[in-house]
Amino acid sequence: MSRTSDAVVIGAGVMGCSIAYQLARRGLKVTVVEKGPAVACGSTGKSSAIIRQHYSNPETITMAYQGLQFFGHWQDFTGLKENRCGFKKTGCLMLFPSKDQTVESCLDLMKKIGVRVLALPLEVLKKEFPSFNFHRTRIDPDKLTHYAEVERLKLDELESASFEEESGYADPQGTTLDLMSAAQEHKAELLLNHQVIEIGQVNNQVKYIKTHRGETISTPVVVNAAGVWATEVNKLARVYLPLTIVPTRHQIVFRNWPTGTPSGRPETLHPVPVCGDLVNEIYFRPEGSGQILVGSLAAEDDRDYIENPDNYTEFADENFYRRKLIFLHNRIPMLESHPPGERISTAGLYDVTLLDWHPILDKTEVEGFYVAVGLSGHGFKLAPVMGIMMAKLITGITCPDQDTGVDISFFRANRPPIRANLAQGVIC
Numbered sequence: 001m002s003r004t005s006d007a008v009v010i011g012a013g014v015m016g017c018s019i020a021y022q023l024a025r026r027g028l029k030v031t032v033v034e035k036g037p038a039v040a041c042g043s044t045g046k047s048s049a050i051i052r053q054h055y056s057n058p059e060t061i062t063m064a065y066q067g068l069q070f071f072g073h074w075q076d077f078t079g080l081k082e083n084r085c086g087f088k089k090t091g092c093l094m095l096f097p098s099k100d101q102t103v104e105s106c107l108d109l110m111k112k113i114g115v116r117v118l119a120l121p122l123e124v125l126k127k128e129f130p131s132f133n134f135h136r137t138r139i140d141p142d143k144l145t146h147y148a149e150v151e152r153l154k155l156d157e158l159e160s161a162s163f164e165e166e167s168g169y170a171d172p173q174g175t176t177l178d179l180m181s182a183a184q185e186h187k188a189e190l191l192l193n194h195q196v197i198e199i200g201q202v203n204n205q206v207k208y209i210k211t212h213r214g215e216t217i218s219t220p221v222v223v224n225a226a227g228v229w230a231t232e233v234n235k236l237a238r239v240y241l242p243l244t245i246v247p248t249r250h251q252i253v254f255r256n257w258p259t260g261t262p263s264g265r266p267e268t269l270h271p272v273p274v275c276g277d278l279v280n281e282i283y284f285r286p287e288g289s290g291q292i293l294v295g296s297l298a299a300e301d302d303r304d305y306i307e308n309p310d311n312y313t314e315f316a317d318e319n320f321y322r323r324k325l326i327f328l329h330n331r332i333p334m335l336e337s338h339p340p341g342e343r344i345s346t347a348g349l350y351d352v353t354l355l356d357w358h359p360i361l362d363k364t365e366v367e368g369f370y371v372a373v374g375l376s377g378h379g380f381k382l383a384p385v386m387g388i389m390m391a392k393l394i395t396g397i398t399c400p401d402q403d404t405g406v407d408i409s410f411f412r413a414n415r416p417p418i419r420a421n422l423a424q425g426v427i428c
């Protein structure tokens with residue numbers, strides 16, 4: 001069968017569906033083509049879906065900040081009656097190993113942009129988060145496994161922490177489904193179980209795509225939103241970006257979050273916010289009402305490069321599981337006396353732009369072929385605003401009710417490295 005479309009988006013992850021929504025609300029007839037059986041079946045479905053605003057540069061802070069406003073007013077943003085994005089405003093606590101100028105300047109920048117962020121002194125931290133300890137020395141989980149041993153060392157306490165009041169996390173599948181439904185309300189189409197295998201061009205201009213099931217769609221615009229498969233899709237268009245994107249495995253572990261207290265003990269555990277613990281190099285957040293999700297912020301964990309994104313270990317390594325739970329227990333000591341529950345973990349893939357861990361949002365040398373790739377572990381929170389930026393780039397149309405002042409050329413493919421002043425990698 002043959003169709004026509006004003007634009008084809010390859011990939012029904014959060015990025016593709018966000019772009020599709022923004023193109024469709026600008027009046028384009030859009031088709032999203034997805035090789036898998038459902039939306040969000042790639043990296044998006046595995047995402048921790050944290051929306052925090054701590055970045056080093058004004059562009060990314062603004063995108064996270066504006067995205068958060070959209071997550072907080074999701075039905076207005078999507079125009080849908082339902083809300084499956086499930087945004088939870090828990091706040092985001094960031095714990096820094098030292099008090100230095102780079103953190104202070106980030107916080108100043110965030111405040112200037114409008115982020116509600118506070119630097120919290122130790123007394124306030126202890127009062128607001130009574131379940132936590134605030135050591136600022138990183139323990140070695142191979143030598144010290146129990147908090148009681150750590151306690152004897154009388155480690156120094158933190159001098160630097162911040163709290164973003166409005167940050168939180170969402171449901172990655174629900175968010176993506178909503179973005180696709182919102183696009184469909186504007187007449188977009190979704191083609192599942194269709195892998196794009198050809199991107200046809202005439203005189204260096206995109207003309208059509210073809211799927212492995214023989215479907216052809218004539219179109220002047222194709223957007224590569226294929227996540228960790230982006231380089232393969234670029235090859236179909238004979239586009240070779242100057243930046244390398246590498247699928248990189250990211251592991252997540254879960255443990256029970258006790259709702260009661262262990263018998264005979266008076267303590268209660270308070271609800272946790274999203275927390276970026278740069279001392280222990282972990283992040284964590286509540287998962288449902290009964291679990292806590294823990295991921296890594298350690299550079300050594302961000303180098304698990306994967307050759308074939310269709311074949312990798314989709315659960316955490318034993319040593320990773322053990323070490324991350326020890327770090328977590330040392331931050332929230334009361335957890336040690338609560339059984340962790342069934343051992344549950346997962347692992348997904350980041351599409352890491354090796355140069356600088358920032359997205360690539362650009363047109364290419366092939367007329368009509370665009371890329372929104374290399375999202376590097378930041379893609380969930382930034383997707384609503386990146387969708388707007390890409391749709392503006394493609395159509396030249398601004399929708400004043402959902403706009404951003406961020407200049408997309410900051411993320412161009414031939415840029416110099418975007419510098420991070422805190423930690424390169426997933427914090428940036």
Ligand SMILES: Cc1cc2nc3c(=O)[nH]c(=O)nc-3n(C[C@H](O)[C@H](O)[C@H](O)COP(=O)(O)OP(=O)(O)OC[C@H]3O[C@@H](n4cnc5c(N)ncnc54)[C@H](O)[C@@H]3O)c2cc1C
Binds near residue numbers: 350
């Ligand atoms: C474990 C984990 C935790 C994360 N945590 C966070 C977080 O807390 N906060 C945050 O902001 N970000 C986070 N991220 C990053 C974020 O989730 C990703 O950047 C984002 O989901 C990527 O979305 P995407 O749409 O680009 O890619 P994907 O979701 O992978 O979608 C790409 C789609 O393209 C399809 N496709 C590929 N090739 C073809 C083809 N030839 N034809 C048709 N379809 C094709 C794939 O099947 C796939 O569904 C995390 C990521 C992971 C893996």
